[in-house]
Amino acid sequence: MQNVAPAVARARAFFDSGATRPLAWRLEQLRSLRRMVAERHTEFAEALDSDLGKHATESLLTEIGFVTAEAAHLEKNLEAWLRPRPVAVPLAVQPAKAWTELTPLGVVLVIGPWNYPLQLLLAPLAGALAAGNTVVLKPSEHAPATSAALARWIPEYLAGAAEVVQGGIPETTALLAMRFDHIFFTGGEATAKVVLRAAAENLTPVTLELGGKSPAYVDSSTDLAKAAKRLAWGRFMNAGQTCVAPDYILATEDVLVPLERELVKAIGAMFGTDSSLSESYGRIVNDRHFARIAALADGSTVVHGGERNAASRHFAPTLLRPAPGDTVMGEEIFGPLLPLVPVSGRDEAIGIINDGAKPLALYVFSNDADTRRAFAERTSSGALCFDVPAAHLSVPGLPFGGVGGSGMGAYHGEHSLRTFSHERSTLAKPFRPDTLELIYPPYNKTKHRIISTLAGAGAGLRQRLMQRLRKN
Incomplete structure (x- = not known):
């Protein structure tokens, strides 16, 4: 040591x-x-x-x-x-x-x-x-x-x-x-x-x-192909080992079906049909994390990907359709798994988000003003991003940090x-005129009147009092 x-x-x-x-x-x-x-x-x-x-x-x-x-x-x-x-x-x-x-x-x-x-x-x-x-x-x-x-x-x-x-x-x-x-x-x-x-x-x-589970909500008003590409980029960058990566996607079933197809296309466009051959795709950091991610995938329903090689620690970009109670929905994934979770609409999505720990980031893909406002007003998260994941880190004027279980403080x-x-607070007060003489003990009626004036009387009276003090 x-x-x-x-x-x-x-x-x-x-x-x-x-x-x-x-x-x-x-x-x-x-x-x-x-x-x-x-x-x-x-x-x-x-x-x-x-x-x-x-x-x-x-x-x-x-x-x-x-x-x-x-x-x-x-x-x-x-x-x-x-x-x-x-x-x-x-x-x-x-x-x-x-x-x-x-x-x-x-x-x-x-x-x-x-x-x-x-x-x-x-x-x-x-x-x-x-x-x-x-x-x-x-x-x-x-x-x-x-x-x-x-x-x-x-x-x-x-x-x-x-x-x-x-x-x-x-x-x-x-x-x-x-x-x-x-x-x-x-x-x-x-x-x-x-x-x-x-x-x-x-x-x-x-x-x-x-960190925590940073959700994404997608509705039918957005461009699903472009949303899928951005979501795939944010999720599978660094092989999913990113604290602000979209952890799961919430959408209605009629959105999830075409979105899943677009996600498969986006994954292929970025990393090819075999991501193990892609120089642009990373590896899991060590054997322990590889085994943990494998267990999460095997404990859910894989609808795309799932290929892996323990020797090289390659784990392919993977889409999941989790069932209620699957472990993958109970902890931060921190790996290349992306669960697709059906909801009835934005109200149920907001309820699911609010039932969990406050996320480090929340991503909303919607062109509907009311939907954007609903997520802004009814959720709490370290960051809220519309139509893009993870990119808020690159804006130097924005504070980066969590809230509640996703962190404290920002930088x-x-x-x-x-x-x-x-x-540090600093105060400099000259000796002349020494206005503190007006409030030093012993107290009397005159000082009581002065203090009452300073504490709450009208501006005109205070101004006349200060003019008198300056003359002294």
Whole structure:
């Protein structure tokens, strides 16, 4: 087991030195992060291929390019976002000036997952550095090639700013026993509870980016061919191992039948008739997850796909028609299975969604204004997207995060800066005129009248009172 204490101590000492606070340092770290990803993109792409079978183009789209864009967006806007924000001062406190400013938290722990092991570690890192913190990174042991690449290059490009701790559960447990100023975790619900319990010991604030079952609703008013292609892309990208992938589709039976045909066409167009031969289709991360996905498929009704190879961990894009009680509908799938669930209409669909945990994302494919409004007003989810899955992550101005069981807190762009900062209140009040003299004890009728005026009397009376005070 790696001794994690030295890495945390170095991060703490560097933050305490004050070096991370200037804007120039923060911008330099964001530039260095972009430079690392650009100069080492080949090594990172090879690592992602080794860990997950990701095609280089998919890695560029969802990992390398994503981090580059996030860091560039922060770099472009950081100076403006860090400007102090003036706050109006009530008459009772005038004359005075008040403002808020974003200040660094300290040392941040970022625990990353295996499904997007570069993006979901480095995007939070970018936000934490922009906020003026130092960071301890814990990449997933289930993506060992990416973890090793990060451990190799982070010290070269971000020396002092970030530390990398490799390892598994023992190292993560040791890190969680230490004091941090913020913990950012992406992963599953069971581990999130462990993180929360550990954070409670030090009263450490936590951001949890989790998952859950993100539903899609499709009705007859939409273009089923285009909807099917987008749904297939969102579901089977990264072999279905995406937290915001559509987890199941709700539609009336008269929509599901043609939609199923269009989904089969879309799958073939993207990955061919034999996805095991497609370089664009990924692999399941390890044998344990492969076995879990196989059990979910075998416990339901496969209507398309289902082919698999345990040796290569290839599992074909698979469409299911689940029966009530099938296990696949009781847990997040996190794999290339897409259940098609018949409903009587939007009201039943909304009821099914609301009966479960609040999803990380909800996708509605409908051109009907009333249907869109119904889902917007009667459901709760981390995000709501019309006619497209997953793409909201690529909009840097949108906060990304869950609600309820799908997570707490959000990040991306300015939301990252705020997540990793403390918004400190500041008030400056001059000694002259010293208006506090009017409220100091001992109290009398005159002071009572003044306080009553300041607390609730008309604006004209308050204005005359302030003019009198200024003359004094």
